[in-house]
Amino acid sequence: MAGEPGPRVSATGLRDGRLAAGAATGVGALLEVDNLQTVLSTPAGPARVVDGVSFAIQPGEVVGLVGESGSGKTLTALSILRLVPTPPARIVAGRIVFNGEVDLLALPEGSLRHIRGRSIAMVFQEPMTSLNPVLTVGEQIAEVVRLHEGAGRRAAKARAVEMLRHVRIPDPERRAREYPHQLSGGMRQRAMLAMALACRPRLLIADEPTTALDVTVQAQIVDLLRELQAEFNLSILWITHDLALLNGFAARLLVMYAGRIVEEGPAADMLRDPQHPYTAALLRAIPRGNGRGRERLEAIPGTVPDPGALPPGCAFAPRCARVMDRCHAAPPPPLAAGPGRQARCYLLEGPRTAA
Amino acid sequence: MRPEGAGALLEVRQVVKHYPLRAGFFGRGAGTVQAVDGVSFTVRRGETLGLVGESGCGKSTLGRTLVRLLEPTGGEVVFDGLPIFSLKGPDLRAVRRRIQFIFQDPAAALDPRMTAEAIVAEGLVIHRIGTTAERREKVRQLFEQVGLGAIHLRRYPHEFSGGQRQRLGIARALALHPELVICDEPVSALDVSVQAQVVNLLLDLQRAYGLTYIFIAHDLRLVHHVSDRVAVMYLGRIVELADRDALYREPLHPYTQALLAAVPRLEPGGTRLKLFVEGEPPSPVSPPPGCRFHPRCPKVFDRCRRQDPALKPAADGRLVACHLYE
Numbered sequence: 001m002a003g004e005p006g007p008r009v010s011a012t013g014l015r016d017g018r019l020a021a022g023a024a025t026g027v028g029a030l031l032e033v034d035n036l037q038t039v040l041s042t043p044a045g046p047a048r049v050v051d052g053v054s055f056a057i058q059p060g061e062v063v064g065l066v067g068e069s070g071s072g073k074t075l076t077a078l079s080i081l082r083l084v085p086t087p088p089a090r091i092v093a094g095r096i097v098f099n100g101e102v103d104l105l106a107l108p109e110g111s112l113r114h115i116r117g118r119s120i121a122m123v124f125q126e127p128m129t130s131l132n133p134v135l136t137v138g139e140q141i142a143e144v145v146r147l148h149e150g151a152g153r154r155a156a157k158a159r160a161v162e163m164l165r166h167v168r169i170p171d172p173e174r175r176a177r178e179y180p181h182q183l184s185g186g187m188r189q190r191a192m193l194a195m196a197l198a199c200r201p202r203l204l205i206a207d208e209p210t211t212a213l214d215v216t217v218q219a220q221i222v223d224l225l226r227e228l229q230a231e232f233n234l235s236i237l238w239i240t241h242d243l244a245l246l247n248g249f250a251a252r253l254l255v256m257y258a259g260r261i262v263e264e265g266p267a268a269d270m271l272r273d274p275q276h277p278y279t280a281a282l283l284r285a286i287p288r289g290n291g292r293g294r295e296r297l298e299a300i301p302g303t304v305p306d307p308g309a310l311p312p313g314c315a316f317a318p319r320c321a322r323v324m325d326r327c328h329a330a331p332p333p334p335l336a337a338g339p340g341r342q343a344r345c346y347l348l349e350g351p352r353t354a355a
Numbered sequence: 356m357r358p359e360g361a362g363a364l365l366e367v368r369q370v371v372k373h374y375p376l377r378a379g380f381f382g383r384g385a386g387t388v389q390a391v392d393g394v395s396f397t398v399r400r401g402e403t404l405g406l407v408g409e410s411g412c413g414k415s416t417l418g419r420t421l422v423r424l425l426e427p428t429g430g431e432v433v434f435d436g437l438p439i440f441s442l443k444g445p446d447l448r449a450v451r452r453r454i455q456f457i458f459q460d461p462a463a464a465l466d467p468r469m470t471a472e473a474i475v476a477e478g479l480v481i482h483r484i485g486t487t488a489e490r491r492e493k494v495r496q497l498f499e500q501v502g503l504g505a506i507h508l509r510r511y512p513h514e515f516s517g518g519q520r521q522r523l524g525i526a527r528a529l530a531l532h533p534e535l536v537i538c539d540e541p542v543s544a545l546d547v548s549v550q551a552q553v554v555n556l557l558l559d560l561q562r563a564y565g566l567t568y569i570f571i572a573h574d575l576r577l578v579h580h581v582s583d584r585v586a587v588m589y590l591g592r593i594v595e596l597a598d599r600d601a602l603y604r605e606p607l608h609p610y611t612q613a614l615l616a617a618v619p620r621l622e623p624g625g626t627r628l629k630l631f632v633e634g635e636p637p638s639p640v641s642p643p644p645g646c647r648f649h650p651r652c653p654k655v656f657d658r659c660r661r662q663d664p665a666l667k668p669a670a671d672g673r674l675v676a677c678h679l680y681e
Contacts, residue, residue: 068546184635214409215573217635219617241547244619271621285551287580288621289603294403294558294581299551303516319548 029056029100030235031080031120031203036094038072038079040307041087047308049075049089051259057203062229062236064246064267067256070304073239076256077205080104080237081116099202118148121196125208127188131180137164137191138176141198148199163194166231168224186217190224197228203235210245222249243282247271252340255279258305258315260331265341275337276345278316314344322347364535364567365398365421370430372413372420376640386640390416392591393430395666398535403561403568405582405599407575407614411636412588414571418537421569422454423447434535452482455528459540462520465512471498471523472508478531497526500563501556518549525556529564537569542577554581575618579603587611590647591639593666597673607675609652646678654679 038050050072057063067073078084079091082104096104098120104112116122124130132140141160145151151159157176164172167190180188189209196204206225210218226249229236238246246253246267253270255263255278263276274280284298302319311317317327326346335348372391391413398404408414419425421432423439432439437450458464465474475494479485485493498507501522512520521541528536538557542550558581560566572578578585579599586596587610595608606612613632634651637643643650649659658678666676 068548186635214635215575215617216409216613216632219619220633242619243547244621247620247622282547283621285547286621287554287576289576289579289618294583296555296558297551297580299555300548301552303518303549304546 028058030059030061030098031057031237032095032097032100033076033080034095034097036076036079036096037092038075038084038089039092040075040089042308044306044308047306048310049259049307050079053094053256053259053261055254055261055264057235057237059202059235060229060233061252062238062246062250064250064253065237065239065256066241066243066246066253067239068241068304070258070307071256072259072307073256074207077122077207077237077239080205081120081122082109082112083116083122114148117144117201118199119201120203120205121199121201122205122207123189123192123196123209125211127185127192128180130192131188133180136177136179137183137194141176141191141195144195144198159198160194163198164191166197166228167191167194169194185213186220189213189217189221193221193224193228197232197234200232201234203237205237205239207239208241209238211241218245222246225249243271243286255282258310259307260315260344261334262316262345263337263341263343265337265343266339269338269341275341275348276316276343277320277322277347279343281319281321314346362400363397364400364435365569366431366433367397367421368395368431368433370394370417370420370432371428372416372425373428389591389639389642391420392642394588394591394593395430396586396593396596398567398569399583400534400567401565402583403570403581405578405585406569406571406588407573407578407585408588409573409614409636411590411639413591413639414588415539417588418456418539418569418571421537422451422456424456448482452478452531453533454535454537455531455533457521457524457528457536457538457541459543462512462517464524465520465527467512469511470508471503471510471512471515474512474523475526475530478527482531484531493530494526497530500529500560501526502552516549517545518552521545521553522556525553525560529560532564533566535567535569537571539571540573541570543572543574550577557581575614587614590636590642592647592676593674594648594677595673595675596666597671597675601671601673607669607673607680608648608677609654609679610648613651646676 034054036050036053037048040047040049053076065073075084075089080096084091091105094105098104098115138157138160141163142156145156145159161172161176164175169175169187169190183191210221213221228234238250240246250267252264253267254261257278263270263279270279274283281300285300287297300319305311305315313328314331317323324346332344332346334342334344337343337348370391371393374388374390376386376388394417406414416425420427427440434450434454439450442450472494475497476490479490479493495505503519503522515523542553545553561568570578570581582599585599585602586593589610595611602611606615632651632653645661646659646664649655664676664678666674669675669680
């Protein structure tokens with residue numbers, strides 16, 4: 001993965017968003033995000049809410065993007081599809097290469113619309129905000145199919161029922177004729193998934209799709225996505241605040257803090273042996289459900305910094321138990337932290353990188 | 356560990372809370388929401404009783420009904436010998452002073468037009484405790500105890516972060532020296548890193564003042580962390596009530612088993628157990644006949660469809676409402 005800012009958009013020989021041969025750097029990657037920067041204008045001035053985010057997703061790979069509120073995880077996801085509300089937010093730099101051939105940030109809106117919903121689909125936390133309350137569930141799925149594939153009315157309808165069956169909705173013919181408010185929370189999220197997957201996208205961006213659901217229903221949706229992922233060979237970028245949620249599902253995790261990816265690597269390695277003090281502190285702050293109980297949790301002091309007033313150095317420095325002088329001077333770059341891993345922390349400099 | 360023999364502080368007997376369901380503008384009766392339907396348990400002095408369940412199980416309604424923030428439909432609640440449901444006027448006010456609430460969303464529970472100082476002092480004013488100067492000093496002490504500074508006294512709720520607002524809510528609850536604090540999802544709205552701070556504060560205060568907690572939450576990992584005993588609710592009923600370790604180590608009720616199986620695990624490679632419960636809870640307007648969990652229960656048998664199991668002691672003394680253990 002390219003850690004540092006790559007060449008800017010204009011330098012890559014783009015024509016209508018199509019890259020010149022060999023311009024893409026993440027060989028074989030389905031999605032490559034390179035130095036994404038999104039700025040939010042606030043009453044206090046512009047805030048860099050996504051600050052040089054770079055990562056790649058391979059075909060069929062499940063990647064978890066983990067962060068607390070205000071970390072910039074949702075704006076990162078929205079930026080990928082250029083869905084950030086402008087104003088107040090604006091993508092100011094970066095490259096988002098899909099399938100090794102197009103830069104989504106340089107694409108004309110019309111061409112982007114072909115990719116959105118067809119090649120890259122997105123589901124959100126609250127399905128009610130994305131479902132149209134006056135259309136039946138079946139009509140809405142059929143509409144997506146007709147729009148993107150030019151399918152006929154009858155074929156689209158049949159596909160809608162088939163998709164509802166795919167997401168394990170019982171009695172899909174009847175459900176297709178129902179309106180969103182007639183469905184339970186879990187059923188609605190399944191219907192959203194049916195709509196998102198109707199055109200067989202290659203990448204699904206899931207923004208906290210289970211956060212509003214009860215724990216048993218959440219587990220059902222995670223299990224369902226696990227099955228669908230294998231069935232469709234889907235790549236998934238799953239945004240969540242819960243480090244444990246994707247354990248055993250996501251191959252890699254990206255941990256965001258104050259607009260930057262502070263640590264990334266194979267999920268199992270990160271959960272076992274976190275390298276960034278923020279990841280480590282987060283893991284210690286979560287009750288495991290197996291301790292002696294009534295013991296103090298290891299809390300992280302302070303709060304997430306205001307994106308409009310980030311400290312000049314590492315954004316986590318004011319809360320970090322292992323802070324050093326240089327942490328306050330400049331933000332650390334991504335440093336190697338073991339096989340396939342990196343973390344933005346000066347603790348990784350020295351013996352570890354010299355070895 | 357716990358002061359044994361201190362006895363029950365709160366006794367809850369067959370508490371029922373039904374809401375009439377209104378249809379249309381003129382509110383013709385359209386059924387009843389059986390939010391809480393015959394719940395009994397006791398809370399021992401100094402312990403934390405965790406109350407878990409999914410949305411709609413009635414856990415929040417139950418918490419509010421206990422102190423008549425919602426008028427009960429039936430049952431009885433005895434707090435330190437006082438029958439709360441039959442008390443009136445000054446007697447009720449006196450009991451309410453001893454039982455305080457901490458809500459999930461402190462933003463909604465705090466008057467936005469009052470300063471933080473006034474919010475915390477309000478209870479003291481209402482109950483006519485102390486002179487103005489004494490109250491001011493008391494509030495300053497409370498701020499210090501919950502980790503807020505003197506600079507926060509004159510601020511308004513919207514100027515606080517989520518974690519600070521919850522600290523403010525805790526200070527307000529503590530102002531009247533309650534004995535029982537009902538915590539209704541007190542950290543659910545907070546980020547993980549801040550959650551731990553507030554949980555620690557609640558544990559510290561419990562130790563310092565010998566507080567008794569009813570801790571209502573949907574997060575089973577958190578409930579495990581803070582509770583001595585845990586009651587599991589499903590569709591308005593308690594289905595299992597046990598010591599924390601027994602419940603988590605060996606859940607008896609199939610619903611408790613399903614809940615615990617669904618909890619995401621942090622242990623590397625420790626994948627969640629394969630879930631074996633399907634569907635979602637039915638509406639509390641028309642709960643299923645027999646055992647309310649039977650339509651989703653993987654261990655259902657004939658009797659479950661006909662007969663409603665009572666909450667009874669199982670072999671190890673815990674309470675469970677399931678025909679499997681009769």
